[in-house]
Amino acid sequence: MAQAVQRSTVAKIRKDRRKAPWPVEFYRSAVGKKWVMALSGLMLMGFVVSHLVGNLKLYLGREEINLYGEALRDMPGHLLPRTVLLWVVRIGLGAAFAVHIHAAVTLTQTNRKARSKNYQSPRDYLAANYASRTMRYSGVIVLAYLIFHLADLTWGAGPHHLRGDAYNNLVYSLQRPLIASVYVIANLALGLHLTHGAWSMFQSLGVNNPRINAFRRHFARGFAALVVVGNVSFPLLVQLHVVEPTCGKVRTPIADERPCATAIPEAHETAEGNHP
Amino acid sequence: MSPANGDAQTTNANMKIKVTVWRQAGPNAQGAFKDYDLDDISPEMSFLEMLDTLNEMLNDRGEEPVAFDHDCREGICGSCGMMIDGVPHGPERGTATCQLHMRKFSSGAHIKIEPFRASSFPINKDLSVDRSAFDRIIESGGYISAPTGTAPDANLIPIPKGVADVSMDAAQCIGCGACVAACPNGAAQLFTSAKLAHLNLMPQGQAERWDRTVNMVDTMESYFGSCTNHGECEAACPKEISIDFIALMNKDFVKAQLKQRRLAGQLFP
Structure with missing residues (x-):
């Protein structure tokens, strides 16, 4: 006996929308968003590593790291006016952050819709690890820390901040135990985020090949470890008084002399005049 | 293998288990977990045969049997599937629910069974979902x-x-x-x-x-x-x-x- 086929009507979790130009259409798709997240993540990973490598100049002394800061403002030499390229890089990184966060937020909303009612008994995860399940939290911590870090050392809310004297600004800031612990905790969160992100990136981009598949996890863990060890070393070594503020006169082309320890610097005018 | 009927081969090693099953009368009904004690489960039974045994017991009691999807019972049709102790298809890797055997559980085990959940997998009834x-x-x-x-x-x-x-x-x-x-x-x-x-x-x-x-x-x-x-x-x-x-x-x-x-x-x- 023929029976009428009853077609079930499962509701879609998103509305059908009119077709848009392809970059928009591509970004609307979750696979496209993940691709964008992977690429922006890769950009930010590049930033994190170059930031770390640059900061390691702290261990070469005040002059070296301050010259490095000046070199960043001055790149690429006389080809462009001062700070132009730096601002291009800053805007590019800001855009990468913005798109990374936007994609993360919208994908999370989609995923919540895709499981509107969760399991009522405890789940037993087989493969998902702590890092992968806490991406949204580690991400938020890193974002909060980024704003704090910019306020502290770039915009100059730190103690005795003197524009252009990266060395002492950093050391004065990290001498405060509370601030040092913020840096340590935030970098551990960053490491956690990278442990999953630097692996996940390969999958999202479709970089999957038996020759490198085993390497991808090692890369992510190694990368995260490198970033954590490097970045945590700064607050730690300052707290252990291995790195101290400079005393007396150190002649650099950047900042004028500055009294040591907790004395309030007096050379604001000249420094700010030179370095807008 | 059919459910145990008190044959000599299975009586000795039979298991006592407790199952907590998600019961939901229909797609929009309110669901809840319900406990059932089963004290004559053969380790040779598949998980679905264990549920058959439970349903026979419920039938005898005059209660509504547990609805669950199944067809081939040899791991190739994809009909069966449920969350068993928080894992789809249960604790054994690479195995569909029908191929999971009760010997994988110890006697006295307390097994939680819940339907697959996703917004686009609405529950038809009990453990049966619309895929x-x-x-x-x-x-x-x-x-x-x-x-x-x-x-x-x-x-x-x-x-x-x-x-x-x-x-x-x-x-x-x-x-x-x-x-x-x-x-x-x-x-x-x-x-x-x-x-x-x-x-x-x-x-x-x-x-x-x-x-x-x-x-x-x-x-x-x-x-x-x-x-x-x-x-x-x-x-x-x-x-x-x-x-x-x-x-x-x-x-x-x-x-x-x-x-x-x-x-x-x-x-x-």
Whole structure:
């Protein structure tokens, strides 16, 4: 006996929308968003590593790291006016952050819709690890820390901040135990985020090949470890008084002399005049 | 093997277990867990036979039996599937619920059974869920429009052994929905990527490769969540399908964006 086929009507979790130009259409798709997240993540990973490598100049002394800061403002030499390229890089990184966060937020909303009612008994995860399940939290911590870090050392809310004297600004800031612990905790969160992100990136981009598949996890863990060890070393070594503020006169082309320890610097005018 | 009927071979080693089962009268009814004690379960029973035994007991008591999906009971149809102790298809890897045996549990075990959950897998009743959203994904890409004529000779199109093997790995997908159930995001990437890969890897599948990829991904995304690369789906899959196929789908989706599909004779959006 023929029976009428009853077609079930499962509701879609998103509305059908009119077709848009392809970059928009591509970004609307979750696979496209993940691709964008992977690429922006890769950009930010590049930033994190170059930031770390640059900061390691702290261990070469005040002059070296301050010259490095000046070199960043001055790149690429006389080809462009001062700070132009730096601002291009800053805007590019800001855009990468913005798109990374936007994609993360919208994908999370989609995923919540895709499981509107969760399991009522405890789940037993087989493969998902702590890092992968806490991406949204580690991400938020890193974002909060980024704003704090910019306020502290770039915009100059730190103690005795003197524009252009990266060395002492950093050391004065990290001498405060509370601030040092913020840096340590935030970098551990960053490491956690990278442990999953630097692996996940390969999958999202479709970089999957038996020759490198085993390497991808090692890369992510190694990368995260490198970033954590490097970045945590700064607050730690300052707290252990291995790195101290400079005393007396150190002649650099950047900042004028500055009294040591907790004395309030007096050379604001000249420094700010030179370095807008 | 049929449920134990008090035969001599099974009486000695029979297990006493307690099951907590999600009971829900209908799609919109309020559901709740209910406990049942079973004290004559043979270790040789499959998980579904254990549920059969439970249903016989409920029938005898005059209660409503537990609804659950099943068909072939040999691990190839993809009908059965439920969350057993928080894992789709239970604790044994690479096994569908029907092939999970009670000997994997110890006597006195307390087993929690819940239906697969996802917004696009609405519960029909008890442990039975509506997985027809998978059919929508298949419909959106699972045909070819080329006239094929009569059946060609079997070996007319040379296919290297490796290609056939990998394609078969993907084609093993039985569409049970464990990947969606396992995914914290309720994403269907493993299912869709397996269905895509088993066609996209074959020479016969090239003709509509890019359209198929875009259409199936699009349909998938209108019902399911997105991939965050936890790898839970791969671990839960009764056919142990690899998340490598998800990477292939991601790559094909991006490639499809860049193809001149109009000149390839394919529809351009």
